[in-house]
Amino acid sequence: MTDGQFYKIFGILTVGIIIIAIIIAILANVFASYSFHPSNQYKTEIENSEQIRTEPEGKINLASNPTIKQEAPIVVASSGPISGKDIYNNVCMSCHTSGAAGAPMIGNSSQWTDRLSKGKDTLYANAINGIGVMPAKGGLSSLTDEEVRAAVDYLLDESN
Numbered sequence: 001m002t003d004g005q006f007y008k009i010f011g012i013l014t015v016g017i018i019i020i021a022i023i024i025a026i027l028a029n030v031f032a033s034y035s036f037h038p039s040n041q042y043k044t045e046i047e048n049s050e051q052i053r054t055e056p057e058g059k060i061n062l063a064s065n066p067t068i069k070q071e072a073p074i075v076v077a078s079s080g081p082i083s084g085k086d087i088y089n090n091v092c093m094s095c096h097t098s099g100a101a102g103a104p105m106i107g108n109s110s111q112w113t114d115r116l117s118k119g120k121d122t123l124y125a126n127a128i129n130g131i132g133v134m135p136a137k138g139g140l141s142s143l144t145d146e147e148v149r150a151a152v153d154y155l156l157d158e159s160n
């Protein structure tokens with residue numbers, strides 16, 4: 001073999017090896033993008049759902065997540081009528097125990113004498129329909145009139 005022939009064959013082999021290397025590199029890239037991208041997406045999906053599951057309840061936007069139903073407030077969940085005391089404690093207490101927004105306070109009889117002189121039926125009606133700052137049924141419209149009356153009775157009994 002002459003020097004000339006050797007360099008020719010050597011050159012061809014070198015170019016061939018480089019071309020093969022380039023092809024391998026291209027294939028590796030193609031496969032990498034096929035196999036890594038979907039699994040990366042999958043990973044973020046898992047992380048996202050994990051985050052949703054572990055996030056404190058108040059931070060989740062429930063409206064945008066149809067799989068999570070907002071827990072019904074305790075008062076609504078039960079079927080039969082609930083005691084006036086339970087309703088008071090769940091719905092009315094926030095205002096009528098602290099006197100917030102000028103609400104007549106439970107246990108403070110002097111704040112109730114004037115109101116009682118209007119007659120109990122007026123008090124019931126005002127608690128059901130709302131009066132001044134107080135929203136109808138204390139803001140929980142799913143209460144029945146009966147339940148609101150029971151809560152008023154409890155409120156008045158405790159305020160004698």
Ligand code: HEC
Pocket residue numbers: 087088091092093094095096100101102103104115118122123124126127131132133134135137138139148151152155
């Ligand atoms: C958001 C605060 C708030 C909540 C919750 C609330 N109240 Fe009141 N309530 C008030 C305020 C303020 C008044 C005084 C309104 C006025 O006289 O202008 C009032 C007045 C009343 C009165 C007297 C009405 C009258 O005619 O003088 C009754 C009875 C009453 N509330 C019952 C209830 C009951 C029962 C609940 C729960 C189901 C409740 N309230 C929940 C704020 C509240």
